[in-house]
Amino acid sequence: MAETKKQQSQKAPLEIPPGWKEPDFTKECNPTGMLEESSFATLFPKYREKYLKECWPLVQKSLSEQGLKAELDMISGSMRVATTRKAWDPYIIIKARDLIKLLARSVPYEQAMRVLEDGISAEIIKIGRLVPNKERFVKRRQRLIGPNGSTLKAIELLTKCYVMVQGNTVSAVGPYRGLKDVLQIVNDCMKNVHPVYNIKTLMLKRELMKNEKLKHESWDRFLPKFKSKNLSKRKQPFKKRVKKEYTPFPPSQPESKVDKELATGEYFMSEKGKVVKDKMMKKVKQAEAEVRRVEKRNEPFIPPEEKPSSSKSEKNKSSTDVDVKQLKAKINKSQRAQVLSAFWESGIGFSAEEEIQTSEVRWGASTSKRIEEVTTRWRDVKRLPGTLSQLGGRGGLVVAPQ
Template structure:
């Protein structure tokens, strides 16, 4: 195994050909905290040979290299340090990023979901009841994880940051954090077991299966294929003609008409006879 090469300022005698600078803005609610800790922020960056200027009115922190800076990567770490402080991370935790063994990741979880209701539900799932899920993630990944507003900040070793990031991204994609937590627990057990050092651990790890209920689609019954058009629906008269009701109904209706006419004539005759009683006799 190759030995890790550590950076030393003595390896670089000359200053940078070009100076680098970046302005990092911070929200208004962090203004008071940064005002109280600005001297510690400046000292932490000066210890790494990085210049810093804090403008509380414009809420901007300028990070710059100077003539004493020799490490080209420390500028990126200094910018990350300032961003973490602006995201709500305490200065004690954020200062760890300035060391070579620590890395960070700031994840914007709001962009991963479509609605505010889903965002709040999955963010609460990531934190867990009484922050138990978040504490389990921090213990297993050996990272500092902060869920603040619309972002998640992670600080730790490279491997731990990648593991914690996967849990966060999967949670926002509707995979419960407990699945990855169970896998990490099994991994830690495998790491402590020397007999399984050279084995494939995939068969020992629980597999994540995302299940979703699919609604049954109604089967659409279409018209049978063919060149001939469909038969038109039969009328009521056609059905009565087939059964014979149509002709019987006509005969019965004609008889009823004749009987009604006879009754009308008889009624008229009776009325005429009644009227004759009131007529004066002929003289």
């Protein structure tokens, strides 16, 4: 006996043979029926009244075959299903409850009646509260449908489920495995994951299912791994507070005004002495402010530090040939520009000699020296005319002839 038990434990677990189907639950399985009555009711919106009124006889006929009765109350806007003594399937009332829920959620009668079949179930996914922002919710719901319903059609083909997006809910009818995939796609879509990624994964799984060699292996190496690129970054505060180290001792008491005066000796001073001290402090602050103002004003006039010329550039300059004619023309042009700028900056309406005398008063000795140098240089140049009245300007500058 012990050896036979060991042999049985060493054997592989039993597997469901391919193509095996569970036998249907018929009336012969429960000939006595059910003793108690169970019922479910649900409300439907007003725009569904016309459609339900048209298809309700068909609903009653289908449910009566299962031993159920259905009632439609147009006044209160509700549907009710209940069991009778003829019902033999104890789970059919749950399927009838799903049927009236699907009819209330705008699912067509032909698709809703599939719930009564074995192996088919229904799922109503509430998506209204998954996204708090209304505009973002509408965009993601439309992403689930896709352009011209193409995304929704792809989901239906891969999951073998009928999917209906209506308002704040998504209704799905199909096999249990397909409903599981639909639920994952809808939840991921509301979490800003595009349905295309899940659709691609389902397509790969369907191809892998055909290969019997990969039946007992992991498919993770074949499935794509998508990483979200848009990482939500928390906004950093403008001022970061650094936490101080914890100390069990309380902080020292801040000094009062009297303590500060005692420390500086101001407490023992007279009122007149305090006034004098305040005035002195004001003068010191004013002097410091004036120094800072002068330094700031003189910043543009401070020459920048010149970089030392490299030896390579000097060698290159010495090696190149110099054109004498171009150099003379360049010097003459620069001399003319300097003369014109000097006389323009100087007070127009005076002669050069008068300007040299008055420039020391206006701009200082350095400027007057520059004007004197320019004047002498001007007199040496014989190509220029004796007067500069044709230059125009504010008053017509006159230069003394040689």
